[in-house]
Amino acid sequence: MKRIVLGFQHVLAMFGATVTVPLVVGSAIGLPLSDIAVMIQAVLLAMGIATLLQTFIGSKFPIVQGSSFAFIPGLIAIGSGIGLAAVEGALIVGGIVEGLTGALGLIGKLKKLFSPLVTGITIMLVGFSLANVAVQYSFNYFADASGATILPSSVIALTTFITTILVALKAKGTFRTMPVIAGVLVGYIMSIAFGLVDFSLVKSLPFFSLPKLLPWGTPVFDISAIIILLFAFMVSIIESVGDYHAISTIADLPMDNKKINRGIGSEGLSCSIAGVFGACGTTSYSENIGLVALTRVSSVQVVQIGAGILILFSLIPKFSGLLASIPAPVLGGLTTALYGMIGVTGLKLIKDRVELNDRNTLILASSLVLGLGAPQLPAEFLANFPQIIASILASGMAVGAISAIIMDQLLKE
Numbered sequence: 001m002k003r004i005v006l007g008f009q010h011v012l013a014m015f016g017a018t019v020t021v022p023l024v025v026g027s028a029i030g031l032p033l034s035d036i037a038v039m040i041q042a043v044l045l046a047m048g049i050a051t052l053l054q055t056f057i058g059s060k061f062p063i064v065q066g067s068s069f070a071f072i073p074g075l076i077a078i079g080s081g082i083g084l085a086a087v088e089g090a091l092i093v094g095g096i097v098e099g100l101t102g103a104l105g106l107i108g109k110l111k112k113l114f115s116p117l118v119t120g121i122t123i124m125l126v127g128f129s130l131a132n133v134a135v136q137y138s139f140n141y142f143a144d145a146s147g148a149t150i151l152p153s154s155v156i157a158l159t160t161f162i163t164t165i166l167v168a169l170k171a172k173g174t175f176r177t178m179p180v181i182a183g184v185l186v187g188y189i190m191s192i193a194f195g196l197v198d199f200s201l202v203k204s205l206p207f208f209s210l211p212k213l214l215p216w217g218t219p220v221f222d223i224s225a226i227i228i229l230l231f232a233f234m235v236s237i238i239e240s241v242g243d244y245h246a247i248s249t250i251a252d253l254p255m256d257n258k259k260i261n262r263g264i265g266s267e268g269l270s271c272s273i274a275g276v277f278g279a280c281g282t283t284s285y286s287e288n289i290g291l292v293a294l295t296r297v298s299s300v301q302v303v304q305i306g307a308g309i310l311i312l313f314s315l316i317p318k319f320s321g322l323l324a325s326i327p328a329p330v331l332g333g334l335t336t337a338l339y340g341m342i343g344v345t346g347l348k349l350i351k352d353r354v355e356l357n358d359r360n361t362l363i364l365a366s367s368l369v370l371g372l373g374a375p376q377l378p379a380e381f382l383a384n385f386p387q388i389i390a391s392i393l394a395s396g397m398a399v400g401a402i403s404a405i406i407m408d409q410l411l412k413e
Contacts, residue, residue, distance in 0.1 A: 003299070003301060003302050003305055004305055006297055006299070006302045006305070007302050007303070007304075007305030007306035007308070007309060008305075008306065008309055009306075010064050010288050010302065010303055010306035011306045011309050011310060011313075012178055012181060014047075014064050014066045014285045014288055015180075015181060016178070016179075016180025016181045016183075016184060016334075017066060017067070017069070017180055017285070017338070018043060018044075018047055018066035018067040018285075019040060019043070019044075019067075019323050020067075020180065020331070020334060020335070020338065021043065021067035021068070021069065021071070021072060021075075021280050022036065022039040022040045022042075022043045022067065022279070022280055023036065023040070023323070023324070023326060023331055024072060024076075024130075024133065024137075024331060024335060025039070025072060025075045025076055025079060025280065026039050026324075027137070027142055027328055027331065028076045028079075028080070028133055028142070029076060029079035029080045029084075030080075030142070033198065033201045033321070033324045033325065034201055034204075034205075034321075034324075036324040037201060037205065037317065037320040037321045037323070037324040038211075038212075038215050038278065038320070039215075039278060039279065039280075040320040040323050040324055041211050041314050041317060041320040042211050042215065042274070042277040042278045042279035042314075043067055043274075043279045043280055044310050044311070044313045044314035044320070045211045045277055045279070045310070045311055045314035045315075046270065046273060046274035046277050046279035046280075046282060047064075047065050047066050047067065047279075047282060047307075047310055048307045048308065048309075048310030048311035048314065049270065049273055049307075049311070050065035050266075050267070050270030050273070050274070050282040051063075051064050051065045051303060051304070051306065051307035051310070052304060052307045052308075053065075053266045053269060053270055054263060054266045054267070054270070054284070055300050055303055055304050055307070056304075057262070057266060058262050058263045058265065058266025058267070059244055059259045059260070059262055059263030059266070060259070060262075060300065061244060061247045061248065061251070061253060061259070061263070061300075062247065062251060062292060062298050062299060062300045062302065062303045063243065063244070063247055063263075063284045063285070063288065063289065063303065064284070064285045064288040064303055064306060064307070065267070065270060065282045065283065065284060065285065066282065066283065066285040066288075067279075067280045067281070067282065067283075068232070068236050068239075068280070068281045068282060068283035069126060069127075069338070069342055070123075070126050070232045070235040070236050070239070070281070070283065070397075071229065071232040071236075071280055071281035072126070072130060073125075073126060073129050073130060073232075073395055073396060073397045073398075074090075074225075074228040074229045074231070074232050074395055074397065074398070075087055075229075075280060075281075076133075077228060077375075077391065077394045077395045078090060078222075078225045078228060078229070078391070081390075081391060081394060082220065082222055082224075082225055082391070083216070083220065084216035084217075084278065085216045085217045085218060085219055085220040086219075086220040086221075086222045086225040087216070087225070087275070088214060088216055088217075088219040088220070088275045088276070088278060089219035089220045089221040089222060089225065089226070089275070090221075090222070090225040090226045090228070090229040090275070091229065091271050091272065091274055091275030091279075091280075091281060092219055092221075092272045092275035092276065093221060093226050094226060094229045094230055094232075094233045094268075094271060094272075094275075094281070095233075095268045095269060095270070095271030095272030095273070095274070095275060096268065096272055097230065097233065097268070098233050098236075098237060098264060098265075098267060098268030098271060099264075099265050099266075099267075099268025099269050099272070100265075100268070101237065101264060101265075101268065102260075102261045102262065102263065102264030102265030102266070102267070102268060103261065103265045105257065105261050107237065107241065107257070107260055107261060107264060110234065110237060110238075111238065111241070113234075113405060114234055114235075114238050114405075115408055116349060116350065116353040116354050117350060117354045117360055117363060117364065117404065117408060118401065118404040118405055118408050119235070119238050119346075119349060120346045120347065120349040120350035120353075120354065120364075121346065121350070121363075121364060121367045121368065121371070121400055121401070121404045122231065122234075122235050122346070122397060122400060122401045122404065123235060123342065123343070123345055123346030123349065124343045124346030124347055124350075124368065124400075125343075125346075125367075125368070125371040125372070125396050125397045125400040125401070126235065126342050126343070126346070126397055127338075127339045127340060127341070127342030127343030127344070127345070127346070128339070128343040128368075128372065128396075129371065129372060129375060129395075129396035129397055129400075130335070130339045131339060131340075133335065133339075134332055134335040134336045134339050135332070135336075136328075136332070137157070137328040137329065137331045137332030137335060138153065138154065138157035138158075138328075138329055138332030138333060138336065139153055139154060139157075139329075139332070140153035140196075140327070140328050140329050140332075141328075142328055143327070143328055149194075149196065152194040152196065152329075153196070153327075153328070153329040153332075154329070155190070155194075156187050156190050156191055156194065156196070156327070156329040156330060156333065157187075157329040157330070157332040157333035157336070158333060159186060159187060159190055159333065160183045160184070160186060160187030160190075160329070160330050160332070160333025160334055161183070161332075161333035161334070161336050161337055162333075163179075163182055163183045163186045163187070163333075164179045164180065164182065164183030164333065164334055164337045165179070165337055167179040167182040167183070168337075179337075180334060180338070183330075183333060183334050183337075184326060184330055184334065187326075187327075187329070187330035187333055187334070188326055188327075188330055191326075191327045191329065191330060196327045196329070197325055197327060198325055199325060201321045201324060201325060202318055202321040202322050202325060204321075205317040205318050205320075205321040206317055206318070207316060207317070207318055208315055208316060208317070209315070209317050210315065211277055211314055211315075212277075212278075213276055213277065214276060214278065215277070215278040216278050219275065222387075222391075223388055224387055224388035224389075224390075224391035224392060225391065227388065227391075227392060227398070228391055228392060228395045228398050229281070231395075231397055231398045231401045231402075232281060232397065233268075233271070233281070234401075235397075235401075236267070236281065236283040237264055237267075239283060239284070240263065240264060240267060240283055240284040241260055241264070243284040243285075243289055244259065244260055244263055244284070246289050247289050247292065247298075250289060250292055250293045250298070251292060251298035252298075253298070263284075267282060267283065267284070270282045288303075350364065359411055359413060362407075362411075363404055363407045363408060363411065364404075366403065366407065367400045367401075367403040367404040367407070368400065370399050370400060370403045371396040371397065371399050371400025371401075371403065372396055372400075374393045374394075374396060374399040375393070375394055375395065375396045375399075377393060377394075382394065
């Protein structure tokens, strides 16, 4: 029983962030609540499977896999412009590429391409390029563009934001590792009081059902969609390698290149599986590494139990429907903190590991301007470009990463 409780604690630690990804993506591309529930159900199943693969055949570290925020900009751009079938295809192909990167031991070469400067810029753009989405959620723009609910929406978003940051900064013990869940609970209760929660979907869904294969149709293998997500995969790989080193230190476990390669190979396979089930991209979760450090429990079996709980939740559509009913203002308050923290994480990486001389400052400044500015181009203007170019320009992370890589390689010190 103790291991089950500890496993459930891992689920709680990663649950808020991993469910936020399909909620944000689904809302941003205009999916109905029923489809968002399908995506959440797929995510829960895919992340449970990914965690089992990581602990059985991957690095075998006690690492939980969850939805990666690095994929959000690309998923929104692809889902809005081409469709979710193209997301399926891009995840399947990208997962194969990531898997081969691990299987063939190519991590070292990839790390040379993604210097700390390039990685920091890319991570900054993952967070900052989504700033407009967080604000639109906060004012309930997607559900109510007329502004009729702007006052209660603002109050809910502000309360959710304050709750999230207070728990993150002031809470004690295990509760401090769950600011997302605390923020969502408070915001959701307020939303019910203001009448912004629609329970009709929850009532209509069955209690039990199996997730479907390819819920968004036959995969579309669009080259522009694949290229956009490949940059997210690269960021995810770099983050995961860092997480492997962190968990090996915290849990006092041996680390070598073979474990890293197996872990990345496992994550690639998991992303392809996620694409088949219509979910989002997966990566290792730093939140759960922090939980291991806090509890000093580094049992792989505990993490595997947590994976089993995720899979169990995926078989209960009413649970996914309940999560899909979380109103946009709650997500707005939540993502204001999360996206900002992602951006600042990239900034901190640059501050700690990059000398800000004239060369590096120029690359940083230029890449940020291009990455933040390109997605502001009007859709009617982008229509003049070939589809692959237009799709890349719509992704600030892709534009910024490409710019940073090119300048970093050409402007050698």
